[in-house]
Amino acid sequence: MSNQAKLYTPVPGKTYSLFAEGDDSEHYYDAIKRLADVFLQRCPGEKKLLNLIRKAEKKTFLSRRQTTEAERQTLRFMRETLRQSLSIYTRKVANHLQSLSPAQRMDSTLITTEEQYHLYMLEIELVNRIYREEFQRAAYKFALLAHCLRDFRPECRAxxxxxxxxxxxxxxxxxxxLGSVLLEKYGIKPYISVERDQEKLFRRLKQEHPSIGALGIACIPELALGMRLCLRLGIPAVGLPLNANRCARWMAQAHETSFNLEKLEELLT
Ligand code: SF4
Incomplete structure (x- = not known):
């Protein structure tokens, strides 16, 4: 199969697929951009909006007390608008959650709810807007690409x-x-992500390179959490979601997936 055909072949994911509305993920990117713009009119400032959606996750008594009535209303509006606009991409979350074994329910990524997927999608869009320039200015830039993006036909020689x-x-x-060639063109060192202890890795890199930026290409929950980890460690982060989650963590067996190469270039320019 040629690369062009592969990029535009819709694939189902275990919980989500950005191919819901056609033969590429372009509609998804249009939708999330439009939604972020709508929410920013109601809650101006990307950082302020990002803090608000992170508040939405916290279910503690203290966080509820710290949320104003106006914020609660905005959050209700956002949750409902996200649900109406993004459910087409996350149709399989409910079935997936029902199928989990007790052991799998211990995995916080596997138990991501549909609402949380929508909030993560918005979070990724906002983090890209906030940190893109800082990422581009970093002296040392690296990228971690999900291993399930490789071509499964040959024996990988990585x-x-x-x-x-x-x-x-x-x-x-x-x-x-293809992603590595593009990343190198923009001075970013590409790697295939296999390390499980990313916090240890990021701490080491931050020590070695005070001016550093990270780019991730991963499934939605892993990407959103990886970006948060980078930001917590003082590393400006940007990222792109996989078009569908299909690795062995999600499915019984690993299946090839894809990402939007054009959107990666947009993020880098
Ligand atoms: S080495 Fe692995 S990741 Fe690189 S082109 Fe070959 S199959 Fe793909």
Whole structure:
């Protein structure tokens, strides 16, 4: 299959797919941009809106007391508007949640609710808007690409690099190769993400490179949480969601997935 065909072949995910409205993920990106603009009219300032949606997650008595009535109204409006606009991308979340075993329910990523997916989608859009310039100004920039983006047909020849695995470009159509070529063009070091202890890795990199920026390409929950981790450690982060979640963590067996290469270039320019 050619790369062009692969990029625009809709694939289902375990819980979500950004191909809901057609043969590419363009509609999703239009929708999330439009939604962020609508919410910013009601709650001006990207950082303020980001703080508000993070508040929406906290269910403690204290956080409820710290939320004003006006914020509660905005949150209700946002939740409902997000549900109406984004449910087409997250139709399989309910079935997935029902199918989880008791052991799987211990995994906080696997138990992500549909509402939380929608809030993460908005969060990723806002974080990209807030930190894009700071990321671009960083002296050292690295990117972590989900391993399920590789071409599954050949035996992957990626090799251990200085921080994570590095693509060896063994096949033309591989999305990791295509993404890596693009990232390198913009001075970003691309890696395939395999390390489980990302906090340890990010702390080390921050120490080694005080002026640092991170870019992630991962499934929605992992990307949103990875971006939060970077920001908590003082690393400006940007990222792009996978078009669908299809790795072995989500499915019984790993399946190839994709991301929107054009949107990656937009983020870098
Ligand atoms: S192009 Fe890179 S990531 Fe893709 S299969 Fe080859 S070595 Fe692995």
């Amino acid at each position: 090799e251990k690099g200085d921080i994570e695995e590095v693509c060896q470009g063994c096949t033309e159509d591989c999305l990791i190769r």
